[in-house]
Amino acid sequence: MTDNATPTFREQAMGQAQGAMALQVAFIGVTNGLFAALAEKGPATPAELARAAGMDPGYVARWVDAAYAFGYLSETGAEEGDRVALTDAGRGFAGEASSGPLPFAVHSLLGAHMSERTAHFMRTGERPGEAVLGERETIAGLFGTMLEGMFGPVFEDQILPDLPVFREMDASGGTAVDLGCGNGWYLRRLARAYPHLRGIGLDLFDDAIHEATAKAAAEGTGDRLEFRKGDMHDYTVAEPAALIAMNRALHHVWDDKDRVFAFLRDNLADGGTAVIWEPNWPGKRAALADPRRRGMAFQNLMEHVQGNHFLSADAIAAEFERVGMTPEIHLYAEGNEAVVV
Incomplete structure (x- = not known):
């Protein structure tokens, strides 16, 4: 590998990592009803969104920042940063449409979980069976929707x-x-x-x-x-x-x-x-x-x-x-x- 080629591979890896991050942020919003709450309620402040979804306001405020960063939310309202609304990309995660991107967000988290389990069991040769699929409660609840x-x-x-x-x-x-x-x-x-x-x-x-x-x-x-x-x-x-x-x-x-x-x-x-x-x-x-x-x-x-x-x-x-x-x-x-x- 030459020095000239190294940045290309690094940039490719960075792009792949950002794609994984984007799906992981989407998964958090899907499994906790944040996209669905915004779709029903319309533009909301982070605190209003937290109340509508029944989630902790501190976590929701940080999620709003991340979802905005990855293009799922836009700012709206009289003051910049006052309220957020779904973008077209965010609306894709608000329902269970089979043609939408939701299953790939679920699969991203399932893949990360199973990759960690694979890395661990490769050292011992253990093959513990399908129970590993249920080790992450938030993933298990969306498994049927993903398939x-x-x-x-x-x-x-x-x-x-x-x-x-x-x-x-x-x-x-x-x-x-x-x-x-x-x-x-x-x-x-x-x-x-x-x-x-x-x-x-x-x-x-x-x-x-x-x-x-x-x-x-x-x-x-x-x-x-x-x-x-x-x-x-x-x-x-x-x-x-x-x-x-x-x-x-x-x-x-x-x-x-x-x-x-x-x-x-x-x-x-x-x-x-x-x-x-x-x-x-x-x-x-x-x-x-x-x-x-x-x-x-x-x-x-x-x-x-x-x-x-x-x-x-x-x-x-x-x-x-x-x-x-x-x-x-x-x-x-x-x-x-x-x-x-």
């Missing part, structure tokens, strides 16, 4: 219109079961698109079930969707399912794949379909240098802490064939997302 925001648009724009199985289910009025449904975003989008489709979502976390139930009711799909506690090991659905979905969950139970694929085969109705959505891990490391796959490489490192690793579409298809099912591979998002049907 919905990051993957909901891909589902609606690419997967949903492409797979005929969903239209066939709507015509027959069959039941779709989502294993590990989280906040129910997958079934809720299915139900909005197909008015005759019924769904049951199973998840082990009570908070996720309550959130999914409330969101379905607010969206007008609660009469056709039910969310309850359970998973593959505690399956509480009496009737055979026309469709069983696992969304970015199979790699969490891959060590038990023999049981998983036998379960999928044995719990489907005649003519039923399993729909497995996973990141499509490439066959060669060189593919990971593509900027569109860098996030996958980072996430796979984080998955190692949880005892998991990403899978190739071909590996998933081979397991379906092993239990006597016929797989079809569908690729989306420039080949980075695989749905094996």
